Every structure is written in C-alpha cells, then in structure tokens.
Amino acid sequence: GAVVSQHPSRVICKSGTSVKIECRSLDFQATTMFWYRQFPKKSLMLMATSNEGSKATYEQGVEKDKFLINHASLTLSTLTVTSAHPEDSSFYICSWAETGGGGTQYFGPGTRLLVL
Amino acid sequence: AQSVTQLGSHVSVSEGALVLLRCNYSSSVPPYLFWYVQYPNQGLQLLLKYTSAATLVKGINGFEAEFKKSETSFHLTKPSAHMSDAAEYFCAVSRDQAGTALIFGKGTTLSVSS
Numbered sequence: 320g321a322v323v324s325q326h327p328s329r330v331i332c333k334s335g336t337s338v339k340i341e342c343r344s345l346d347f348q349a350t351t352m353f354w355y356r357q358f359p360k361k362s363l364m365l366m367a368t369s370n371e372g373s374k375a376t377y378e379q380g381v382e383k384d385k386f387l388i389n390h391a392s393l394t395l396s397t398l399t400v401t402s403a404h405p406e407d408s409s410f411y412i413c414s415w416a417e418t419g420g421g422g423t424q425y426f427g428p429g430t431r432l433l434v435l
Numbered sequence: 436a437q438s439v440t441q442l443g444s445h446v447s448v449s450e451g452a453l454v455l456l457r458c459n460y461s462s463s464v465p466p467y468l469f470w471y472v473q474y475p476n477q478g479l480q481l482l483l484k485y486t487s488a489a490t491l492v493k494g495i496n497g498f499e500a501e502f503k504k505s506e507t508s509f510h511l512t513k514p515s516a517h518m519s520d521a522a523e524y525f526c527a528v529s530r531d532q533a534g535t536a537l538i539f540g541k542g543t544t545l546s547v548s549s
Contacts, residue, residue, distance in 0.1 A: 323478060351535060360444070362525070362539040363479075412478070416535040421467035421486035424535060426478035 321347030323415055325427035332403055333435055340398045340430045342413035347425060348393035349415040354386070357410040357429070369396055403434040437462045437528045441540035449548050454498075454513040456543050458526030461507065467529035468509040469537065470500055474522045482524075485509060496520070521547045 322345040332338050342352070350371050355363040367388055369375040375388040385407075387399040394415075400407055410431050414424040442457040460466055467486050471479040483494025490502040500511045509526060523544050527537040 320481060353536065360542075362541040363537075365536060365538075368536055414479075418535075420529060420532045420535070421484065422535040423469075423481050423484065424479075424537065426471075426480070428476065428478040 320423070321345070321415060321425035323347075323413065323425050323427040325411075325413060325430050327430060328428065329431040329433070331433045331435065334404055335402055337399055337401045338403055338432060340400070340411055340413075340432075342396045342398070342415075342427050344394045344415040344425065347415055350393065350418065351416045352390065352396050353414045353416065353424065354388060354396075354398050355412045355414065357412055363412060400432065403432070405434045408432055408434045437466070437530050437538045439526050439528050439538055439540035441524075441526050441543050443543055444541065445544045445546070447546040447548065448516045450518055451515050454511070454516045454520065454545065456511040456524050456526075456545065458500075458509045458511065458540060459507050460509060460526070460528045462528055464532050467532075468500075468502060469527040469529075470494065470498070470509075470511050471525045471527060472522050473525065473542075479525065482511070516545075516547045518547050518549065521545055 324343045326341045354366045366381045367375045367377045369390040377383045390396045412429045414426045416424045438461045440459045469484045470482040473479045483492045485502045493499045498513045526540040530536040
C-alpha cells in the first residue's frame with residue numbers, strides 16, 4: 320500500500336497558540352484526502368474531507384475556522400489547529416483515498432497533540 | 436445513516452487459536468465494508484474490503500471476512516492466531532456509494548498469549 324507520513328509525530332503547545340500538522344503521501348497521488356481525530360479507546364472520527372483545489376468539507380460539529388485545512392497538492396495537506404485549547408488535545412490522523420466508491424484509504428501514523 | 440458496531444472492545448486468544456472479531460453494520464445503501472488494523476505507533480493498514488463482489492473476502496496475514504447481508508454482519512476471522520496479530524482492529528463502512536468517507540467502529544483490541 321501507499322506510504323503516508325505525518326509531521327510532527329507529537330507536539331506539545333501552550334493554550335492559545337496554533338499548531339500545523341503536515342501530511343504527505345510519499346508514493347501515491349490522490350485528489351481526495353481526509354482528516355480524522357482519534358480519542359483514547361475510541362473510534363476514528365472524521366473531521367473533514369478535502370479535495371485538491373477545493374475548500375474542505377467539514378463534518379457537523381467541527382469548526383472550520385479552528386481546524387484549517389490547506390490541500391496544497393496531490394501529495395501534501397496540512398491541518399492547522401488555531402488558538403488551541405486543552406480540549407483539542409488528541410490524536411490526529413490523515414488519510415489519502417483511492418478514487419471512487421469502495422476505494423482504499425491509506426493512513427498516516429498520526430500526530431499526538433497535547434495542549435497545556 | 437450508516438453505522439458500525441464492533442462487539443467486544445477486547446478479545447483475548449491463545450496462540451494458535453481461532454480469532455473471531457465481530458462487526459455489524461447499518462447502511463441505507465449497499466455497503467462497502469472494510470477491516471483495518473492498527474499496530475502501536477503505526478498508521479491504520481487495510482486488512483481486507485468488501486465491494487460487492489465475492490461475499491467471502493480474503494485479506495492479508497491469513498485473515499478473511501464474510502459479508503452476510505441477512506445478518507448485516509462482516510465478522511473477521513483467522514484460523515490460527517499468531518503473537519504478531521496483537522493489535523487494534525477497526526471495522527468500517529462507507530458513508531455512501533460514490534465517495535470514500537468511512538464510518539468506523541470503536542475498535543477491538545486483540546491480545547494473543549503464548
């Protein structure tokens with residue numbers, strides 16, 4: 320399967336600051352990618368769907384002004400958590416998707432964010 | 436709306452024993468179904484997927500799953516567990532027919548003892 324990297328793997332920041340998480344697909348180009356959030360012992364929660372060249376579509380309850388997505392190319396996307404608060408502490412995971420229904424998603428290893 | 440229920444948040448088996456991880460889904464359209472595995476400090480990796488072809492789907496590492504529409508189930512099995520199978524397993528259903536957005540279950544932790 321495709322290799323996806325995320326940087327940083329973990330980050331600690333102060334409340335009120337912004338944090339940028341980078342997601343790269345190293346050997347796979349895709350128009351569509353996803354950002355998820357994973358809580359301890361919980362499922363992955365879809366935050367947003369991003370198509371290259373378009374604005375991201377956010378899931379209900381996810382603040383688009385707080386979680387800024389920049390889908391720069393077919394292999395690079397960033398998620399910026401703006402004005403982070405302790406409740407934003409979580410595990411953020413990105414994935415790149417094959418086109419069409421039933422397409423496989425290729426996941427990054429995740430970024431652990433801790434907001435103090 | 437689509438949903439996934441994984442029965443049993445934690446399953447423990449002995450090495451060499453049968454592995455059975457249960458997944459039931461709810462979908463208003465013919466579903467695409469997936470099993471992903473997550474090893475510590477690694478990204479989710481596709482084990483297998485059902486996309487309306489054969490109902491018995493074979494995946495990597497000896498795993499297989501059977502799509503049973505009448506039971507709305509997609510249980511994951513492996514005849515003989517190996518220590519390296521210890522991981523978190525997620526069942527997922529596609530949110531719609533056209534796209535690739537997934538709805539995940541809460542996951543099942545598989546422990547394998549020697």
